[in-house]
Amino acid sequence: MKSRIPIKLRKLLKDKQSESQNQFSQTQTENQIFSDLKTNLDLIKEELGNSSDITTREFQAGENGELKLAIIFTEGLTNTDAVQNFILDILMEKIRFANIGPNVVNSLNWYDVIKSISLPVGSLQEISDFQKLYFHLLSGDTILLIDGYPKGLAVSLKGWADRGVQEPSAQTVVRGPKDGFSETLRTNTALIRRRIRDPNLRLETKQIGKRTQTDVSIMYLKGVANEKTVAEVQSRLNKINIDAILESGYIEELIQDEVFTPFPTILNSERPDAVSAAILEGRIAILVDGTPYVLIVPALFVHFFQSSEDYYQRADIGTLIRLLRYLAFFLALLSPSAYIAITTFHQEMLPTPLLISLAAQREGVPFPALVEALIMELTFEILREAGLRMPRAIGSSISIVGALVIGQAAVEAGIVSPMMVIVVSITALCSFIFPAYSMSISIRMLRFLFMILAATFGLFGIILGLIVMVLHLNSLRSFGIPYMAPNAPFILKDQKDNIIRLPHWALSTRPRLINQKDTRKEDSAAPKPPTK
Known part of the structure; x- marks a missing residue:
């Protein structure tokens, strides 16, 4: 200027x-x-x-x-x-x-x-x-x-109004810290410093945005984070040429590896404990002034199914919850399409009593299964968005009452069958179980594509869609790291904190692809449980 x-x-x-x-x-x-x-x-x-x-x-x-x-x-x-x-x-x-x-x-x-x-x-x-x-x-x-x-x-005598440290609204836990990031950058960096008192914790700040001059900081552990990944993050941030940065979503869209993909390749979190754990693994946090959401890179597919609470509960409980999330992933993605395929093309797969019951329910429905599913799915998506945008005092009640009233009225009017209401309800519940909201949105988008494939080719269309999705997932990278690691490529040592979580005394190494330097955790020498 x-x-x-x-x-x-x-x-x-x-x-x-x-x-x-x-x-x-x-x-x-x-x-x-x-x-x-x-x-x-x-x-x-x-x-x-x-x-x-x-x-x-x-x-x-x-x-x-x-x-x-x-x-x-x-x-x-x-x-x-x-x-x-x-x-x-x-x-x-x-x-x-x-x-x-x-x-x-x-x-x-x-x-x-x-x-x-x-x-x-x-x-x-x-x-x-x-x-x-x-x-x-x-x-x-x-x-x-x-x-x-x-x-x-x-x-330096800054003194603007600050929301202060409050409980995260989008990533709540039953057991664990209740503090969350705020819109002030210095408050957010202090919350991480409070947890990681290591002199090797580095904080680098730069201004991005020609008009807004927004402070953007990266935090990482020197000697633990991969130096090439740190250099890549710095390079991508330096290349940003834009008038304004108003939220971390601007940064996320400008530095992501792949643009045309429904799957998120950058993780965001408003929990200081989750960001601190990611930094200790060797990942890099990107903090943007004016938003409570901190970006974490690289972000792999498995990270979107992991929650902070997995490490605060016992290992068996954390493993059970993770297995439920993976089961919910397939149910939320494939339940409507599987119902459409079976009722349209593969009725012989159903037991005779169940087939007769479904046929009786659909006797007065004037639409094919695809149209019936689209009506219910779109109605529920509209109710979900309406509940989010409405004032908090009435938003939840509107969405719940609206779903019950519309579902019951649609069944009585003969527009949809009762079984379709059950399938859509299970799908909706499963889509709420993911810790990362961005992954839930991805599943909501892909669900409609699988429904069309099921109505066109039946189960063969679903299998074809799954093959294409897996191929696409294996082609993705997050700051140079394979998106499906440690499953593809398969890394045996990293399976201890993948779909299952072993006890803390067994988590002795950091992820191999994310961290290539200091892979051994300092606290791995903690004593194991006593044996008889």
């Missing part, structure tokens, strides 16, 4: 520069901060359009008020109480009575005295151009400018 300096101010600036004899006078460019305080303030006000939320406060300091200063901050993003206590009060009152001798002032000059001695703040950055000035100002920092000095100070 370059400053557009009006002609009158340029002439005034040239006159002032020719008259100025102080030791900091030098040739200025349009982007540099000028020595004259009034000129700087006029330029800032014009560039920001005299916005009402940009507050400017001019004042004098020094024993006799010989020093002219100004602070600039953005209301709503800056802690005004801290500005009063740590800047104005110090410079306007206490600095006059401070024990600072004239020799110290002469040797350091006022700028160095204020920077090194006067301001009791933790973060202080020197700025010399308007581009950095605008960035810090619009990020919530307080800008301090001193008359006669062609540079300023950015004082």
Whole structure:
């Protein structure tokens, strides 16, 4: 962002520069901060359009008020109480009575005295151009400018409204931590630092978005994360050229390996414990300011079926829950299509009493099985979306009551059969069991494709669709890692935390493909259970 300096101010600036004899006078460019305080303030006000939320406060300091200063901050993003206590009060009152001798002032000059001695703040950055000035100002920092000095100070006194740490709304657990990420980047990084107190935990931050200048950070364990994967993440983030980043979904879509696939290749989570566990495995977390959802790469197919609670319960309980998720995956994907195929083409597969019962139920239904299934599936999808968009107080009741009323009314009207209502209800319940919402959406999309294949080719169409889906899954990569690992390629050592979960004392190594360097866990020397 370059400053557009009006002609009158340029002439005034040239006159002032020719008259100025102080030791900091030098040739200025349009982007540099000028020595004259009034000129700087006029330029800032014009560039920001005299916005009402940009507050400017001019004042004098020094024993006799010989020093002219100004602070600039953005209301709503800056802690005004801290500005009063740590800047104005110090410079306007206490600095006059401070024990600072004239020799110290002469040797350091006022700028160095204020920077090194006067301001009791933790973060202080020197700025010399308007581009950095605008960035810090619009990020919530307080800008301090001193008359006669062609540079300023950015004082970190951010203080915007924060939702705070609350329980995650989309990824709840029965047993486990209840804290979740918020929309503030520094709060989110602190939640991870709190769990991983390792000096090798690296945090790298950059700004992405020409207009928004959104802070995007990556966190990983140096020596554990694959260096090539870290370099690939940095490279993809550096290539992003976009006006705005408003949510981590922007980043996810711009850096994913495969665009035309229904399956997600980047995992997102709002749980600090899940992200910390992924970092300890050797994966990389991408945090975006302004959203509670953190991206995790690389993300494999098995990761979307794993929940944090799997590791907080006993190994046998965690294994049972995982097996239920894989069973629910196939039921949610294939239940309607299997019903369509059997009732349309393969009636001989059903026992005679069940076949007679189904035939009696469908006697008055005027539509084929495919149309019947499409009506019920689309109705349920509409009810599900309506329940999500409605106010929380009535959203859940509307979706539940709506499904019961519409289902019962459709059966009584003879539009659908009772068996189809049961099949759709089982399918809907199974689609809610996945810890990752993105995988649930993928199954919802593929379900309609399998229904069409079943209505066209019967069970042969379903088998053909499964073969094509498996081939597609094996062709996917997530930051260079095979998407179906450790199943394809098959890695025997990684099966201990795949479909089944062995006890913690048996989880002695990290996943081989994700981590190629430090594959041994430090805590693997924990004693095994006593044996008789």
